[in-house]
Amino acid sequence: MLAYLKKINNGAVSFTSIQLGDAMSSGGEGTVYPIVGNDSWKEHFIPTKTVVTKRVCAKIYSADHLRKHGKQLENKLNFMIRHRPEHLHDGPANMIQICYPFGILYDKPNGHFLGMLMYLGLDDSVSMSIIANDKAEAYYKRLHQMGKLNKTEWDIYKKYQFPPNGQPLAARYIIVHNIASLVQYMHSTGKYVVADMKPENMLITIKGGISLVDVDSIQVSCGHEKYPSLVSTFDYAPPEFHKKNSAQKKFKDVYFDLFSIAVIFYKILTGTHPFCYSVKNGDINVGTSVPEHIKNGGFACGKNRNNYHLLPQHKRFDNLPLAIQDLFKRAFEGSSKTRPTALEWKNTMAAIIKGSPKTSRHNYRPIAQKILPKNMPKSVPQNVPQNVPQNAPQNAPHKNFRWKKYCPFCGTRYSNPVSSNFCSRCSKKRE
Numbered sequence: 001m002l003a004y005l006k007k008i009n010n011g012a013v014s015f016t017s018i019q020l021g022d023a024m025s026s027g028g029e030g031t032v033y034p035i036v037g038n039d040s041w042k043e044h045f046i047p048t049k050t051v052v053t054k055r056v057c058a059k060i061y062s063a064d065h066l067r068k069h070g071k072q073l074e075n076k077l078n079f080m081i082r083h084r085p086e087h088l089h090d091g092p093a094n095m096i097q098i099c100y101p102f103g104i105l106y107d108k109p110n111g112h113f114l115g116m117l118m119y120l121g122l123d124d125s126v127s128m129s130i131i132a133n134d135k136a137e138a139y140y141k142r143l144h145q146m147g148k149l150n151k152t153e154w155d156i157y158k159k160y161q162f163p164p165n166g167q168p169l170a171a172r173y174i175i176v177h178n179i180a181s182l183v184q185y186m187h188s189t190g191k192y193v194v195a196d197m198k199p200e201n202m203l204i205t206i207k208g209g210i211s212l213v214d215v216d217s218i219q220v221s222c223g224h225e226k227y228p229s230l231v232s233t234f235d236y237a238p239p240e241f242h243k244k245n246s247a248q249k250k251f252k253d254v255y256f257d258l259f260s261i262a263v264i265f266y267k268i269l270t271g272t273h274p275f276c277y278s279v280k281n282g283d284i285n286v287g288t289s290v291p292e293h294i295k296n297g298g299f300a301c302g303k304n305r306n307n308y309h310l311l312p313q314h315k316r317f318d319n320l321p322l323a324i325q326d327l328f329k330r331a332f333e334g335s336s337k338t339r340p341t342a343l344e345w346k347n348t349m350a351a352i353i354k355g356s357p358k359t360s361r362h363n364y365r366p367i368a369q370k371i372l373p374k375n376m377p378k379s380v381p382q383n384v385p386q387n388v389p390q391n392a393p394q395n396a397p398h399k400n401f402r403w404k405k406y407c408p409f410c411g412t413r414y415s416n417p418v419s420s421n422f423c424s425r426c427s428k429k430r431e
Contacts, residue, residue: 001033003058003105003114015109018117020058029217030061030115039120052091055123058105059216060115069230074113076220076227077104083222085189088119096182097122097211121211125203126153128210131160131172132199132264134271134313156206162271162316170353174208176265177349182210183261184342186218193219193252195229197260198236199267219252226251234291235273236260240336242295255336262331265345269320272313274300274332280307299332301325323348 004015020033040053061073080101088098103117130140130153140157143149149157160171179202186192196217203211219229228250232241238259241249266274275293277300300310301317317325327340327348340348 001060003060003107004109004111005103005105005117007103015106018058018105020060024057028062029065029214030059033058033060035117052089054089054097055120056102056117057120058115058117060105066113070113072227073216074104077101077116077216079222079225079227080216080220083191083220085186085192087185094122095178095207095209097209098182098186098215099211099213100215116216118215121203121213122205122209124152125205125209125211126150126156128175128199128202128204128268130157131175131204132267132271134162137161152206156204159206171208172268173349173353175204175210175268177346177353178208178210179261179264180342180346180349182212183257184346187254187257187342191220191222193229193254194257194260195219195252196231196233196236197257197264198233199264202264228252235275235294236263237291237294238336239295239297242291255339258339258341259331259336261342261345262328262339266317266328269324270313270316272311274328276300277308277310277314280309297333299329302329302333321352323352 001020003018003020005018007014007016019036021036022033024032024034026032034057039055039057061070066073081104084100084102085098088100090096097119099119099121101116101118105114105116106112107114140149140154144154160169160175163169183194183197186194194212196214201212201214203213217229217231220227229252232249232252234242236259238256241252241256263274266272273290275290275298277293277298279288279298298304298308300308300314317328320328327345331339
């Protein structure tokens with residue numbers, strides 16, 4: 001299939017043909033295709049003065065979607081390309097990617113609008129929905145055996161499984177931090193409301209890298225020119241949205257996103273939706289569905305939790321640091337303007353990842369700290385984990401971690417020499 005990319009240089013319009021391969025994925029709005037041949041574009045990453053190569057793909061909208069929204073979409077994409085964010089990724093770090101549009105496609109030169117070119121997500125990414133729930137391991141194992149779950153998906157699921165003690169893994173805090181960083185950057189431009197934030201619109205790598213997809217559906221505004229988001233997911237929409245009429249739901253503010261990311265963070269850290277429960281005594285005034293619970297402000301672990309039959313996953317909320325519990329309560333029980341910003345989430349997660357005592361008001365152990373067994377023999381020095389050789393460097397940077405079979409900080413052993421400078425247990429990195 002051929003499509004034509006529109007280019008404008010110094011006011012002159014030209015078209016370049018693009019060969020599309022077999023469909024990669026398909027949804028209600030359209031289909032995503034790979035680019036045959038050269039599918040990479042080089043970009044100068046100004047902060048570190050490096051050149052970064054990023055892969056691209058094409059999204060071709062369905063005939064029905066074009067018939068309903070074609071002209072508005074074409075104008076919106078033109079506007080988005082003119083007002084592109086300065087940074088769509090974090091350069092060589094390769095942990096954040098915004099799959100933003102950067103070219104418009106037509107069926108022929110000066111022909112009909114078809115779709116757009118956009119950035120692909122980070123390599124080896126899978127849908128974040130695989131970790132934003134707590135389905136039984138047997139369910140995913142069966143899918144894996146049936147060939148419906150590839151190796152990357154299975155490896156990511158295994159890495160991010162909740163431990164028996166109910167405390168989220170350090171890796172899950174890193175994911176929350178990276179999502180908050182991405183949303184904070186989008187909000188800092190003053191032009192964007194993501195509007196349809198949900199795990200299905202994000203991709204994750206095994207190291208916690210985040211890609212934001214379906215970016216063409218975001219709300220964009222600059223001055224008097226505004227393009228609303230055409231889609232929303234009720235399970236991630238705030239109470240005020242559910243209380244508005246259809247006309248009032250057209251434009252959204254940043255508080256919409258702040259509620260959505262809090263729901264996503266709760267699902268990542270507990271494995272269930274913060275408004276998923278059944279009501280004791282069958283009070284029909286409270287509602288029976290998640291959107292009804294959101295509309296009525298019934299946070300599962302909030303002030304009225306004794307009135308609800310809670311899923312077991314909600315117990316993980318009580319194992320979270322109080323600083324995070326407070327953020328969730330502000331997000332779900334306060335007014336829209338008291339919701340924690342993405343920057344607050346980012347800073348809180350950074351402090352917890354680093355083991356800062358400022359985020360602990362009780363006996364909570366920082367996630368990067370190794371918890372030693374109580375019955376450790378006295379002959380073993382108390383500052384050395386049992387499975388680390390006595391002469392292992394305890395405070396050395398990870399300069400040689402790439403060639404070791406254990407993490408010199410937390411003592412985690414690996415069956416083969418570590419091929420990365422990142423420890424999956426304590427999340428420390430080689431300096």
